Amino acid sequence: MTRAGTSMAPGRSAAAPRVLLLVPARTYRAAGFLLAAARMGLDLVVGSDGALPLGGRPVIPVSPGDPDRSARRIVARSGPVDAVVAADTPMLVLAAAVAARMGLPHNPVEAVLNAGDKSRQRQRWAAAGVDQPGFEIVPAVAPEGRIRDAAEAVGFPCVVKAVSLSASQGILRADDPAAAVAAARRIRQVLDAARRSRHEPLLVEEYLPGPELSIDALLAGGGLAVTAVFDKPQTPDGPTFEETLLVTPSRLPAPVLAAAVRTAGQAARALGLTGGPVHAELRIDDRAGRPRPAMLELAARCIGGLCSRALRFPGGQILEELVLASALGQPVPAIGPEPARPSGVFMLPVPRPGVLRAVEGRADAAAVPGITGLTIAIPVGQRVLPLPDGDRYLGFIFAEAGTGQEVEQALLAARDRLRVVIK
């Protein structure tokens, strides 16, 4: 990710900054980063686990599951670079490993591993005094009675989570001991289907009621430069936790937002992160009569899926340009203080398992005033799975309007005009 300062890498002539971009095969983000690099005039070297070698520019084959070997290959073949950037989650550890070998400033591998494991997050945050739900970690080899004990220790309702999955996959609410045990069994099946380690523990944590939000920021100099705060006004109470509606800027009171940003910054530092994009998810727990931001999860990356399309930055920049600029140690333009025009995104969840046959009503949905885009992300004919088994969304609806409430209304109206056919 980062090579602070403006000097070039050793052995390089003064020219366009050279960036190693690690692109996983299954990402929404490749086009955004390539366009950002082109707009910034960067010299790009790409490493990927899916790209075909066509003899154009260097595309280095890598395997994110084998970061040591891939890092050695990259160092041998890429030539000097000024920064290493992971385009999406599967490349985060490899990017850190490569940067360490090249001597480039970057998040340490250990910090990235901390951010990629929900049980490590909870332990680090507990040690640092970061506000979060009460939790218990149940080893994979523990008898089912341990799940029951853990759930009773944190209290009901509770949430049972896989520690290595994302996008709300492998997360279930449980309202009693039997439901907690059933949830754990189900999540083990999800982990098996996702080919995760059989030694992976499960997380059992307190269910926090209250508004949910996400904070996206760039971490630099120990502080967070916030790029967006999304309210999530329709986050369900369970048993699954589909992220559907995201609206920015947040309509939460300024003091609550400021406290949430402080908590997210504290959480990032507690994991050992030092730079780059941060995506934090929090709930505002107001059971004690005063709003208390509590950390749910944090990832060392930008907001997922196509959600960044809902964001607006000065001069027409896209989020990926800010990430690349930050990685190169270039100043990132201030995002505020004037509020951005309200915008939002609705992520279409998979309603039931089956084969996607059609998404009807798209023209009607796109015609709703305020709607600025509608993308169906899964091709017709593909098998789809709802949460907690699946990790994909059918598509994304985007809106802009004069107020956050109008954005929300436009997105929901557009959603209501769509008919998803799954057989």
Added chain:
Amino acid sequence: MTDLTAEVTAALARSVVPSVIARGAAVRVADLRDGIVTLEVTGSPGAVFPLASRIEALIRAAVPGITAVRLVTPGAGPAGSPPEAGGDLAEAARRVLDTEVNPAVAAHRGHVTVAGAADGWIRIRLEGGCQGCSLAEVTIRQGIEPLLRARLPAMAGLIDVTDHETGTDPFFSPEKR
């Protein structure tokens, strides 16, 4: 810049440009006369053309003096116009694609065709496993474009006119993270 052009530019910046950029393309006002605005789309406009009617509706709603919106690519006619037949550049590009690119992308069930060429700009369309693939842009910008530039010095630029959203068999599909 006329007032009307400024209004259209502002409407573009507010409601269109961000999502166009995020789809791997860029857009600007190329011409405005008699209420008809011509927008030039560069980069990978294939991802943008399916939005043409929506973009027109947005601009017409924001700027009442506009009666129609046309999308064009550099050196080409309006979006959706028939591909130009023949042409030395198109034929030369076709040869390079067929000998040096298509044998490789066939490994991913893909195929790349030339949709047209004019004024140095080559328009390509990705098919099969390449249409809608999450790595299509990497294949184009890191592989096909520099290869064509090296082989065809007369090439001014490469435009992907594929409607990726309608791809039914992409080799790699993106995952939400």
